[in-house]
Amino acid sequence: MNRTTVTLVFLAFLTACGPRELQPDARYECGRCDEWNEPQEAFRIHGNTWYVGTDGLSSILIETDDGLILIDGGLPQSAARIDANIRALGFDPLAIKAILVSHPHFDHAGGVAALQRLTRANVFSSEAGAAVLQSGQLAAGDPQFVANSDNGSFPPVKNVTAIGDGEFVAFGSVNVRAIYTPGHTLGSVTWTWESCALNTCLDVVYADSLTAVSAAGFSFAATGAADRIIESAGRIADLDCDILLSPHPFFFGMYDKLERRGEGNPFVNSLACTFYAEQALDWLEQRLDAEKQ
Numbered sequence: 001m002n003r004t005t006v007t008l009v010f011l012a013f014l015t016a017c018g019p020r021e022l023q024p025d026a027r028y029e030c031g032r033c034d035e036w037n038e039p040q041e042a043f044r045i046h047g048n049t050w051y052v053g054t055d056g057l058s059s060i061l062i063e064t065d066d067g068l069i070l071i072d073g074g075l076p077q078s079a080a081r082i083d084a085n086i087r088a089l090g091f092d093p094l095a096i097k098a099i100l101v102s103h104p105h106f107d108h109a110g111g112v113a114a115l116q117r118l119t120r121a122n123v124f125s126s127e128a129g130a131a132v133l134q135s136g137q138l139a140a141g142d143p144q145f146v147a148n149s150d151n152g153s154f155p156p157v158k159n160v161t162a163i164g165d166g167e168f169v170a171f172g173s174v175n176v177r178a179i180y181t182p183g184h185t186l187g188s189v190t191w192t193w194e195s196c197a198l199n200t201c202l203d204v205v206y207a208d209s210l211t212a213v214s215a216a217g218f219s220f221a222a223t224g225a226a227d228r229i230i231e232s233a234g235r236i237a238d239l240d241c242d243i244l245l246s247p248h249p250f251f252f253g254m255y256d257k258l259e260r261r262g263e264g265n266p267f268v269n270s271l272a273c274t275f276y277a278e279q280a281l282d283w284l285e286q287r288l289d290a291e292k293q
């Protein structure tokens with residue numbers, strides 16, 4: 001190969017893999033990572049709200065008249081996919097001003113450090129979430145924490161802004177409100193904002209995970225985590241909610257809804273947050289029964 005060919009091959013390689021800042025460290029591989037990180041075409045959910053995540057892990061882009069807001073960064077391996085999805089929609093990832101995090105687990109916060117380096121956006125989380133994001137290690141009280149282990153670690157995020165319960169992240173005319181919904185983790189946040197299209201404004205809720213999933217030996221009943229899930233489910237059910245989104249597409253029936261596109265907007269369902277909360281309480285009950293045995 002002559003020098004020009006070598007350069008072209010190298011450039012093609014860079015384009016295929018995305019920007020260098022977004023390349024993950026091999027130690028963050030996991031059993032289901034490849035499956036979760038399968039590509040998913042980006043699409044508009046409603047008005048200012050777009051899906052830019054992967055097949056199994058949600059990332060949401062909110063368009064404002066003063067830049068973009070991104071919610072969640074998937075796995076470390078997802079950052080390049082999210083970047084490519086945002087570009088495919090015609091947006092510039094460098095216009096991202098804020099990255100919001102639902103909860104500080106490796107499969108939703110793993111790509112945040114790389115996306116922050118690329119975009120220089122401010123990262124926002126709850127107070128408990130900010131501490132975990134900055135350490136890149138699960139907190140000792142996390143249901144999935146394993147002592148003396150790297151289990152669940154992810155690239156640490158610098159300079160996370162802790163936002164209080166009920167406070168807003170505001171850019172342009174879009175105000176995204178943080179609702180603390182601990183239980184799945186101590187630092188869980190549900191984010192809610194308004195999306196307008198064709199003179200109709202709807203409330204979008206990105207409800208954090210409420211699943212009672214843990215490492216071996218953790219008790220949701222004995223630690224109070226069960227009570228936290230019950231309270232958080234109540235908070236989500238009480239929100240003004242026309243469109244439900246959540247950190248895993250499966251939790252809000254994304255693929256069923258995509259198949260029904262064309263019959264109005266299947267993402268609009270004012271009962272979806274109530275159903276989501278009820279489903280979480282059913283799963284919790286099963287978990288508590290299992291803990292008694």
Ligand SMILES: [Zn+2]
Nearest residue numbers: 103105184209
């Ligand atoms: Zn999680």
